[in-house]
Amino acid sequence: MATETRPAANQPAAKQATAIAGLDRLELGSAPQRRSPARVARSAWSAAWPKLLAIALILVVWQAVHLTGWKSYVLKGPGTVLPDLWGQLHHALLWEAIGITLRRAVLGYGLALIIGSVIGILVARIPLLRAAVGSIITGLQTMPSIVWFPIGIVLFGLSTPTILFVMVLGAAPSIANGLITGVDYTPPLLLRAGQTMGLRGFTLYRYLILPASLPAYVAGMKQGWAFAWRSLMAGELLVLILGQPSLGVLLNNDQNLQDFAGLGSLVIVILVIGILVDTLFTKADLAIRRRRGLLTPGTTS
């Protein structure tokens, strides 16, 4: 048999292993640097200062408009609005409103996530379903969510389910589309590798296709969040529910009272919530890209 005539390796195995280890070390270069506290602080500062500068610029422009005296009977400067915000932050009412709104956000977005993911995976897997509803999903994405409110109100009345209904219709198509795109863009070479390994059916999805789709899926979730958050705000302004002082109800009250300082404070609160959630998605996206080696060294959040 051929195996009997086999020679030993050209070099003694130990010598060869040393050569390989040496080459590995040369190719990998120096070991990655530890993140010292000073480095962490520097990178945090380099991420923070452009944002602080942008906020400062907005305040300057706002103050400048205020100083021109345009609509001075209602328009207040940052000098009035920011103390008002500070005051409201010490009141339970604002926090109660934030709590009610965020609870709806979690509920509506959670529902959209479940429904969007299930639809996404079904459409990606079943060609007939894709032919049938693939373009409808894309079409739904372009629908302004506000047009669903009349239907929602007719179906569910002036209630929280109406708001959730519109949030799901706004966010689920983006989430489904993200997942479908991710499945479609799974590299064929990886699929071949998975096939030779013997991954089939459920395990193929669990260990190859879903992880490969994750970046597009997260992008879809991020877009879905933006739609859900907008739908929620629109919903809270349209569907005023007695005894549930949400952020939308507070906005409505301040509008009726022509309280510019109160409106300004609420807009800042809503903006900050939006930015915080967006930061979470950006962090998740960066973590995924870092794990997969898709990050160029200079990228910051």
Next chain:
Amino acid sequence: MSVTQWRRTPPEQAPGPSAFPGAAADGPTADGQVAVRLSEVSKVYGRGPSAVLALDRVSLTVAPGEFTCLIGASGCGKSTLLSLVAGLDQPTAGSISTEGRRVTLMFQEPALFPWLTAERNVELALRARGVPKAQRRERCAELLDLVDLGGFGGRRPHELSGGMRQRVALARALAQDADVLLMDEPFGALDAMTRDLLHEELERIWGQQRLTVLFVTHNVREAVRLGDRVVVLSSRPGRVIEEYRVPRQGPRRIDSPEVARLAATITDRLREEMSRHGD
């Protein structure tokens, strides 16, 4: 070329004379064991007038434990042939038998899953074939040690060099516990120095694990350096036109004179084949 046309073409002459007189032209050992047998395998892509005949009645047998290199210019259907043996695709005509042996395929690209560490990549192959969790960790460590990557299990593919990634891919292929290893230009994208070391690495592992290897390359010297036998394929359609048995007399190096001599002979034969298409 249509399907009916190529079936009617007269049979090709038997493979030409070997460069090594006295060497057997075919793979089976004295006891007649066969690891991979291709009988009159043809593969046509497409239908009607646009059909392309990729492989034309290729017959080839590989003995257990044999290291066979397939060489040919572009369009000789080398990769098609490996896909067929791996069962990723079905032949249009003819039959392929691996006698129930497990077959695995390695590509030119490592094709590692970028979201998993080197260790997890290997582990997934073990999981796919149902190895219990308790044994997976241990087996992973053994396999990574085997390819000299003992300390790198926790790294992700992008944190490894090209040669290291290809070794992880080799460990993953070995994790599938296959008897037959199909390799599709696995070192084609690596630099010459890394390739030389990986040749030795592969030779060592082939010897230790008693593997049957079918190795596709377009590098003649690589084929002669590694193979017990070098099979030359023609291009468009792919056909076996020549087989060379390479005697194993002590250690071989890619730059040793015997390798260079046989490589020159094979290169001439390939040029002859290519000029057939140049007219």
